[in-house]
Amino acid sequence: MRVIVTGAGGLVGRRLVEALSDRAQVVATDLRLPQGMVGVEGDLNDPATCARLFAHGCDAVVHLATVPGGAAEADPALGWHVNVEATRQLAEAAAAAGTRPAFVYASSIAVLGELAGVDRADDTTALRPALHYGAHKAMMEAWLATLGRRGALRPLALRLPGIVARPEAGAGLKSAFLSQLFHAIIADQAITLPVSAGATTWLMSAQQAAANLIHGIALARQAPEPRALTLPALRVRIDALVAAIAAQAGRAPQVSYAPDPEIEAAFGRYLPLRTPAADALGFASDGTLDRLVAAALKEIA
C-alpha cells in the first residue's frame, strides 16, 4: 500500500510516518522535511509537487498540511491558499492518480466554532466556525464529501482536538499555550496562562492522533457515512492538567492564571463532548489524563 502523507514534518506527521513505515510505502511531503526523513519537498499548490507525489500511483492520502488557526488569522490569503486551494489541488491529483484512493483529511474541532448556547457537543452539533481556519476545514469537508459521493475518492475527514505537546515555537496555533505549559513545567520555569484554572479544553496526544489517522485509512477504504467525524478527545480541566504534568515530571509547577476573555472563549470553555459515531467506528481518545500526559511528555523528551 502506497500512502502519501502531507505535512509530514509536523508533530503528528512525524509520528504518523514513523508508525506507518513498517506497514506501507510512505511518500512523505512538506515544504521542508526533517533531517533524516526521505520524501518530496515542495508546495502542494505547485502542480510539479503533486506530479512527483503521485508519479507512482496512490492507495491513500493523509492530508495534514495546513495553516493553523492563529497563522491563518494573521495571513488570511496564505490560509486560503494552503487550507482551501492546496487541499483542492491535492484531492484532484489523488483522484486522477489512483483508483478511488482513501483520502483521510485532518479536519479540526474548529469547524464547530464557539459552541455558544449549547450545553454539550455531539455528532449533531451544527458547524458554526468562528475562525478562518475552521471555515476552511468545514468547506473542504463539504468538497471532499462531494468528491466521495461522485466516486472520485474515498474521503474521511477526522476532526482533531488540540494536540499536545507541540514544539515550543508554537507553529502559529492560537492554542500554543497548552503545549508551552508542558515545556515550562519540565524546564522549571514560571508560566502565565491566558485561561482560568477552571477552563476546560479537549486534548489528544500526537501519538493517539497518529493511531486514529491510521485507523482512518483502513476505514476510509470502506467509504463510510458520514464522511466527517469528530474524534473522541479527553476533556481536561487546566488545573488538573497542571497537576498531572507536575506529578509525572516531578516538578513544583509555577503556574499563574491571567484569563484573556477571547482565548478563554475560544479554548477554555469546551463542553462535554460525545462522539458516538467515531466511538462506534473504533476511534479512541488517550483514555485517561495520565496516559495523555505521559504520551505528551514523550514528545518533549
Place this chain on the structure above:
Amino acid sequence: MRVIVTGAGGLVGRRLVEALSDRAQVVATDLRLPQGMVGVEGDLNDPATCARLFAHGCDAVVHLATVPGGAAEADPALGWHVNVEATRQLAEAAAAAGTRPAFVYASSIAVLGELAGVDRADDTTALRPALHYGAHKAMMEAWLATLGRRGALRPLALRLPGIVARPEAGAGLKSAFLSQLFHAIIADQAITLPVSAGATTWLMSAQQAAANLIHGIALARQAPEPRALTLPALRVRIDALVAAIAAQAGRAPQVSYAPDPEIEAAFGRYLPLRTPAADALGFASDGTLDRLVAAALKEIA
C-alpha cells in the same frame, strides 16, 4: 441605498435590477451587460472590476453571478474560478468597502443533493450535494456565514429552486428542458422531455425570485439566524405543468416523454418541500401553478 447586483445580465438579474431601480441606486455588473443596462462589465476575479464596483461604497450586494450545474460539470476549473474564487473576492471587497453590508447570496437547492432515502425535504435536511455546483454553493454558504459571525458582512444565502422560463439557449443548466418546454409549446413545436410525465420538480418564476431577493436585502440587514434559507418553491408535476402552459398559451401541446435515468434522478424526483424558516420570515413561492406559468410566460413574450 447602494446595491451591487452581480450576474445582472441574467434572467433573474434583469428582473431584479428592474425592480430595484426605483428604490435604490443599483450598480449592475456582469461579464457583458444587456443593451440599455448601465453598469460595470468585467470578471469579478479581476481586482480592478471589484475596485470599480465598490469605489463609492456599498450598502448591499446581491450575488447572482455563477457557473450553473451543467456548465460547471463540463468545465470544473471554470466552475471553481467563478463559484468559489469570485465569490470570495467579491465578499472580501464588500467587507472592505462597506459598513457590514448586506450580502444576499443566490445559493441553490443543489446543495441538498439527490435526497435519496428521505421522504421529504425541510430545513433540517442534511446538505449532500452531488454536483460540483451544489458543493460550491454549500462551501460558500459556510464561508459567508463565518464572515457574518465575524462581523465583516451581513450574509444571507437564499437557496433558489429551478427558475422558469429561461431563454432558449439554456445557459449551461442541466435543467434547461424545463424552460425549453415553455418555448416549445408557445412555438407549437414538438418536444421530447428527458423525464417522465409523473416527474416532480421545484420551480419559481424569475419575477418571484427577484421579489424574494429584494426581501432578502431588507432581512439580511437584520443579521438573522440561520444565515442560509431554502426558499419556498412550487412542487410541480410535469404533466400538470404541460397542461397549464398549453391552457394559458392556447396551444395543443406536442410533448412526449423519454426519461433519462440520470436527469430523472437529478430533476424529476423532488420530494414534498417544507420551508418553515423562510415562510416565517416572509419569503414566498409563486403560490399556484397558474400564477407561476403566467409569470414565466411573461418572460418569453
